[in-house]
Amino acid sequence: MTLEEINTSLKKYGIKKMASKKAAGRRLIEILTELNTQAHTTRNEAAPPKKAASKKPKGSSSDSKEQVDGNDADGSAKKKKKTSKKAEFVHEENRPLAEAFRSLGGYAMKDGSGNARFKGGTYMKAAKAFREYEEVVESGRQLKGKIKGVGPKVMALVDEFMETGVIAELQEYKATFGDDS
Missing domain, CATH: 1.10.150.110 (DNA polymerase beta, N-terminal domain-like)
Structure with missing residues (x-):
């Protein structure tokens, strides 16, 4: 499959054009796998294709309050302590x-x-x-x-x-x- 064919397929599911054939192929496989899973869970109901959520850039994690801070001597990531957010007052x-x-x-x-x-x-x-x-x-x-x-x-x-x-x-x-x- 060419990059153009993959991008055409992705467009059906509301995904913007992708520059890399590898990334576009991976995204298309994810969507098709998700649709296949939905088809098996709802056999008699036709589920409309879901609009895929945008991907977060690598390294960003808004779900976790802990942040990675470099590596330990053994190569594992060490974590910063959670920072408490004090309420800020306008007055x-x-x-x-x-x-x-x-x-x-x-x-x-x-x-x-x-x-x-x-x-x-x-x-x-x-x-x-x-x-x-x-x-x-x-x-x-x-x-x-x-x-x-x-x-x-x-x-x-x-x-x-x-x-x-x-x-x-x-x-x-x-x-x-x-x-x-």
Whole structure:
């Protein structure tokens, strides 16, 4: 088979032209093998050809947080330690509020009763929004309509935190589950 014939076959499956006959042949074999596997698993159903995902360049691995760093004396690859990503704040003044909501969200998800896990997700989203908010949060009313997903309940909790420095619901969770935030 010529390179042009292979590229014509690959075009049917949504793959761009390839310069190397060897690489194009390998890709075509992968697609045909995948189609053959699908044909055996779904005998009576005709499966449309899948659009193949683009290949990552060699050496890049976004799935793993560990990175290869050179070789050891025995030739095996050694790995760097995992790097923890600290949350970056647009305004450091919002850190206590965001951390309180992150903690509140974590406890709500631990609770698991009723709709607590949904509340937990809402509080986690609010914490992320406060980290990324372009202004210093001074009141709940200030947030109305500015941050998607921050409704009256969250605004009331923000006001409570700004006035007292604590959130009563968070204190209740800490009393119930222990202070392991």
